[in-house]
Amino acid sequence: MAELPVEPVSRRDRARADTVREIKETARQVLVDQGVDGLALRAVAREMGMTAPALYRYFSSREDLVENVVADLYDELVTVLEAARDAARPATAPIQLLACSREFRRWATTHHAEFGLLFGSAGDGVVPAHGMPGHDDSPAELAAARFGAVFAVLVAEIYMERRFPIPADDEIEPPLQEQLHAWCAKFPVQLPLGVMQVFLSCWIRLYGLVCMEIFGHLKFALNDAEPMFEAELHGLARVLGVADAYAELERA
Amino acid sequence: MAELPVEPVSRRDRARADTVREIKETARQVLVDQGVDGLALRAVAREMGMTAPALYRYFSSREDLVENVVADLYDELVTVLEAARDAARPATAPIQLLACSREFRRWATTHHAEFGLLFGSAGDGVVPAHGMPGHDDSPAELAAARFGAVFAVLVAEIYMERRFPIPADDEIEPPLQEQLHAWCAKFPVQLPLGVMQVFLSCWIRLYGLVCMEIFGHLKFALNDAEPMFEAELHGLARVLGVADAYAELERA
DNA sequence: ATGCAGAGTAAGCGCCGTTAGCTAACACCA
DNA sequence: TGGTGTTAGCTAACGGCGCTTACTCTGCAT
Numbered sequence: 106m107a108e109l110p111v112e113p114v115s116r117r118d119r120a121r122a123d124t125v126r127e128i129k130e131t132a133r134q135v136l137v138d139q140g141v142d143g144l145a146l147r148a149v150a151r152e153m154g155m156t157a158p159a160l161y162r163y164f165s166s167r168e169d170l171v172e173n174v175v176a177d178l179y180d181e182l183v184t185v186l187e188a189a190r191d192a193a194r195p196a197t198a199p200i201q202l203l204a205c206s207r208e209f210r211r212w213a214t215t216h217h218a219e220f221g222l223l224f225g226s227a228g229d230g231v232v233p234a235h236g237m238p239g240h241d242d243s244p245a246e247l248a249a250a251r252f253g254a255v256f257a258v259l260v261a262e263i264y265m266e267r268r269f270p271i272p273a274d275d276e277i278e279p280p281l282q283e284q285l286h287a288w289c290a291k292f293p294v295q296l297p298l299g300v301m302q303v304f305l306s307c308w309i310r311l312y313g314l315v316c317m318e319i320f321g322h323l324k325f326a327l328n329d330a331e332p333m334f335e336a337e338l339h340g341l342a343r344v345l346g347v348a349d350a351y352a353e354l355e356r357a
Numbered sequence: 358m359a360e361l362p363v364e365p366v367s368r369r370d371r372a373r374a375d376t377v378r379e380i381k382e383t384a385r386q387v388l389v390d391q392g393v394d395g396l397a398l399r400a401v402a403r404e405m406g407m408t409a410p411a412l413y414r415y416f417s418s419r420e421d422l423v424e425n426v427v428a429d430l431y432d433e434l435v436t437v438l439e440a441a442r443d444a445a446r447p448a449t450a451p452i453q454l455l456a457c458s459r460e461f462r463r464w465a466t467t468h469h470a471e472f473g474l475l476f477g478s479a480g481d482g483v484v485p486a487h488g489m490p491g492h493d494d495s496p497a498e499l500a501a502a503r504f505g506a507v508f509a510v511l512v513a514e515i516y517m518e519r520r521f522p523i524p525a526d527d528e529i530e531p532p533l534q535e536q537l538h539a540w541c542a543k544f545p546v547q548l549p550l551g552v553m554q555v556f557l558s559c560w561i562r563l564y565g566l567v568c569m570e571i572f573g574h575l576k577f578a579l580n581d582a583e584p585m586f587e588a589e590l591h592g593l594a595r596v597l598g599v600a601d602a603y604a605e606l607e608r609a
Numbered sequence: 610a611t612g613c614a615g616a617g618t619a620a621g622c623g624c625c626g627t628t629a630g631c632t633a634a635c636a637c638c639a
Numbered sequence: 640t641g642g643t644g645t646t647a648g649c650t651a652a653c654g655g656c657g658c659t660t661a662c663t664c665t666g667c668a669t
Contacts, residue, residue: 120359143476145657158659159616166581167658178511203598226393226477253577283582288578305578305585308556313565313572322480322564325505326540333557340558352616369636369646376647410627411648421625444615 125163127153132174141227144171144240155355171222172245176357178219179248186255187210198262199347200354205255206311210334213315220319224312256311260345261296269346271299307341367598377415379405386425389470393479396423423474426499430471436509437464442533452512453597453604455590457507458563462586465567472571475563508563512556512597521598523551559593 131153136144144169150157164170189208190201213220221227263269274282277298285305286300315339316322318330327333342348383405388396398419402409416422441460442453465472473479481547515521526534532536537557566589569575570582579585594600 124615146659147588147657157615157657158618158661161659162615183602194458208485225479226473226568227479232497249577265506278584278587280581281588284581284584301578302585302588305588306562309566309569310562310588312495314561316478317561317565325501328552329536332530332536333554335530336398336533336554337558337561367636373646399625407624408649410626410650412649413627578626 112177141221176244176248179252183251198259199350204260210315262308264300266344271303395472428496428500435503450511451602452513462567465571470596502512515597519598523555526550
């Protein structure tokens with residue numbers, strides 16, 4: 106199936122790759138125009154002046170196509186996050202985390218439909234679990250993992266450098282301890298369980314807020330969530346013991 | 358149009374009310390069995406041995422039916438929350454808030470599909486906004502407001518009684534201040550803006566965590582979110598200055 | 610010249626929401 | 640009691656949409 110040889114790129118192969126790319130790009134356009142529910146094979150085919158059956162030359166099913174689009178979107182998101190991280194000055198972990206957080210929200214607000222596909226409730230099944238069983242190796246899975254890692258690595262760095270306050274292992278209830286331990290085991294670097302818990306808590310606040318904003322579950326109180334987002338970032342900075350770094354940045 | 362007279366309940370009216378109830382209940386069953394996407398007029402009709410067009414005698418469109426189901430679900434959720442609140446012992450605000458929070462998660466975990474309809478990303482449009490323009494008076498709106506009020510009232514009570522730490526008005530960035538002020542104005546009792554902010558922050562943590570759990574966005578780290586939920590509740594208790602009350606409860 | 614990949618057409622299968630028109634049962638009043 | 644209007648349900652039908660398979664044609668590459 107997979108070709109490793111140096112130059113298997115025949116003329117045909119390149120054409121095929123181009124078509125695959127075009128299909129995925131068109132699918133994304135349809136996603137943006139018609140919403141998650143409108144992301145249909147026929148719609149994609151229509152949009153690019155092809156017929157639906159022709160797409161089966163490139164994707165085995167609609168689900169296959171969607172999964173590939175999801176993977177691409179994760180890739181793009183990760184790229185954007187990493188770019189924001191690498192462009193942050195000063196290039197310290199706290200400031201990089203700040204930059205990534207803001208960029209995450211920025212991407213979400215400017216890519217409503219794509220965000221909905223990646224993180225919406227309709228995604229039940231698209232990105233199945235990558236949990237307990239033999240970890241799924243689908244491209245979407247891998248990309249999602251890379252996405253999470255961006256934030257996880259930064260928080261880990263912050264902890265290594267500045268040791269923010271965390272609960273001791275024996276202050277964590279055993280059932281949670283156990284799960285955190287299992288999760289922790291998936292990483293190359295082992296961290297105290299308390300760090301994992303604090304990271305999760307922060308992640309919930311960050312990610313939860315962005316999801317709520319994008320999906321309209323914050324409209325009952327706010328019409329623009331950005332100020333609240335910034336306020337939460339300050340709160341998170343305090344939790345991670347880097348409020349000083351943020352304050353310093355703002356002075357400039 | 359609307360009949361106010363004392364007893365307009367003819368035989369027919371009762372039969373009609375029964376049918377309406379049956380339709381909504383069946384719709385809910387379909388929702389549970391088939392998921393949010395499977396909630397179709399025809400499916401409901403099939404399930405109750407009727408034909409789809411007949412449903413138009415009772416609901417003007419599919420959307421109308423769904424909206425009514427949503428309103429019913431909110432009502433049920435509110436009822437359940439209020440029951441949990443009123444059954445909490447000791448009947449103090451902190452303990453009642455704890456009970457409501459747990460009941461909220463419990464309902465969510467035991468009513469996956471219903472929760473998805475109420476709070477999922479597909480809900481874009483079902484519960485439009487009740488924001489800026491003439492506030493929507495749809496039944497779903499009102500029920501949703503009652504839902505939010507359960508938590509808001511308890512936090513307000515806690516603040517009145519124990520004054521947890523809040524940011525002063527001038528510590529809040531002006532844009533956020535403004536929005537909190539506008540939101541606050543919708544309530545009968547005026548509270549400091551800092552209370553509104555802290556409430557929002559807590560709400561994001563609570564609601565965000567439950568949403569993430571239900572929609573599978575926490576599986577990357579936890580396979581059972583309950584311990585983390587409890588840990589977050591402890592964190593929230595600390596924020597609201599009621600950690601002592603919780604600790605005392607646990608000693609029993 | 611042969612063969613294979615890419616595209617198209619046709620078709621099958623199913624689903625959806627909705628409207629129109631009919632019949633049968635019911636409620637009500639003379 | 641009988642007639643009349645109203646209601647509830649049905650069938651049929653319209654006009655869509657979707658995913659997918661089978662078959663055919665075209666044209667490039669070997």
